[in-house]
Amino acid sequence: MKQNILSFLCTIKEDIFSLNKYLYDISENCFNEYKSCEYITNLLRKYNFKVESNFQNISTAFKAQMGTGHPEVCFICKYSTGDESGHVFGNNANAAMSIGAAIGLSHVIDKIGGSIIIIGCPGKYSNGAEIIMTREKVFEETDVIFAPHADNVTCLNNISLSSIPMELTYSNLWLENGKANLSSLDVCLQNVHFINQLIQDTCNHCFMDHLQLICDNALNEYPSSAKVRFEIKTKNYCIGEKIESNVRKYIKCIEEVMNIDCKLSLLELPCKELIDNHVINKLFESNLKECGLINITSGKMMLYPVGIGTVSHTTATIYPSINIVSDSSIKCPSLEFKEATISEFSKENIWKAIEALAITGLDLIERKDLICESTSELYKSIK
Numbered sequence: 474m475k476q477n478i479l480s481f482l483c484t485i486k487e488d489i490f491s492l493n494k495y496l497y498d499i500s501e502n503c504f505n506e507y508k509s510c511e512y513i514t515n516l517l518r519k520y521n522f523k524v525e526s527n528f529q530n531i532s533t534a535f536k537a538q539m540g541t542g543h544p545e546v547c548f549i550c551k552y553s554t555g556d557e558s559g560h561v562f563g564n565n566a567n568a569a570m571s572i573g574a575a576i577g578l579s580h581v582i583d584k585i586g587g588s589i590i591i592i593g594c595p596g597k598y599s600n601g602a603e604i605i606m607t608r609e610k611v612f613e614e615t616d617v618i619f620a621p622h623a624d625n626v627t628c629l630n631n632i633s634l635s636s637i638p639m640e641l642t643y644s645n646l647w648l649e650n651g652k653a654n655l656s657s658l659d660v661c662l663q664n665v666h667f668i669n670q671l672i673q674d675t676c677n678h679c680f681m682d683h684l685q686l687i688c689d690n691a692l693n694e695y696p697s698s699a700k701v702r703f704e705i706k707t708k709n710y711c712i713g714e715k716i717e718s719n720v721r722k723y724i725k726c727i728e729e730v731m732n733i734d735c736k737l738s739l740l741e742l743p744c745k746e747l748i749d750n751h752v753i754n755k756l757f758e759s760n761l762k763e764c765g766l767i768n769i770t771s772g773k774m775m776l777y778p779v780g781i782g783t784v785s786h787t788t789a790t791i792y793p794s795i796n797i798v799s800d801s802s803i804k805c806p807s808l809e810f811k812e813a814t815i816s817e818f819s820k821e822n823i824w825k826a827i828e829a830l831a832i833t834g835l836d837l838i839e840r841k842d843l844i845c846e847s848t849s850e851l852y853k854s855i856k
Contacts, residue, residue, distance in 0.1 A: 562598055578834040
């Protein structure tokens with residue numbers, strides 16, 4: 474079966490790299506990926522996938538399927554730019570890897586049983602449609618999830634932070650402190666300092682990030698108003714939830730003591746830390762080496778949240794980094810990284826990753842004991 478997949482993959486190579494280049498050229502922003510989505514779904518229909526567009530009532534999302542029953546292997550497909558500069562995050566390459574591997578595995582699915590799912594997830598890497606879909610229980614019946622992404626190093630068993638983006642709005646501020654009025658900016662700065670200290674005091678790996686103050690009439694007009702936006706970042710989402718709860722208690726207290734109107738709300742959906750499955754990664758690493766990607770590291774710490782992190786708390790998931798640059802000094806995101814996604818070096822490594830992903834999917838379908846082992850590892854991780 475393995476050789477059947479590899480031989481078939483050779484016949485679709487032109488289609489996959491045409492997809493990579495098309496997405497590079499079209500470069501559509503988050504939730505406006507209409508042409509990108511149409512191109513991908515047409516390609517999947519060409520290879521006999523059953524495609525559901527407007528998936529979960531998200532106009533540029535899709536679900537594609539081939540086969541029936543379990544094991545159910547899912548590939549996450551990202552295709553948004555997330556930046557006006559184009560594919561600086563390399564989602565054109567990410568989509569090529571997921572689509573190529575899924576089509577390759579589809580060639581033998583009728584012989585081995587099980588099913589292949591591809592979920593098209595528009596939106597940012599940190600807060601894309603996959604988080605909404607997780608809340609709607611889209612992935613709960615899936616046995617394993619692959620979410621490969623382009624990087625400047627090939628690395629498995631990666632680590633990311635959880636994030637809770639928040640917005641604090643102050644209004645109707647008529648404050649007197651002795652003879653001096655306090656503006657909303659004064660209140661903002663006082664509260665930001667306290668909240669920051671509260672977060673840092675919780676644990677060594679908790680911090681405030683992406684702080685933004687919006688004080689249009691904070692200094693000279695009364696009543697004044699203001700907004701504060703920030704993220705609570707931690708290595709463990711449960712700790713982040715406790716911090717959020719404490720911040721809410723503090724804000725409620727401030728409202729009563731200072732007689733001001735404060736509203737604390739989520740700016741975006743929270744994102745959980747990544748649980749990168751070691752059982753699946755061990756199998757994938759072996760297949761990567763067999764396919765020619767030898768230089769593999771482990772445990773890259775990403776200081777930013779990834780939407781797939783939330784997904785990884787429901788289903789055994791891997792989020793492997795695949796090196797697409799010949800010069801490791803080229804960072805993601807950057808314009809240089811964007812150009813690298815269509816280089817010959819990139820194509821070579823993308824193809825090796827596609828082969829390894831497809832073979833790993835085959836191995837998991839044929840060896841249900843590994844799926845049980847990976848699921849058991851997940852349950853232990855989220856206890």
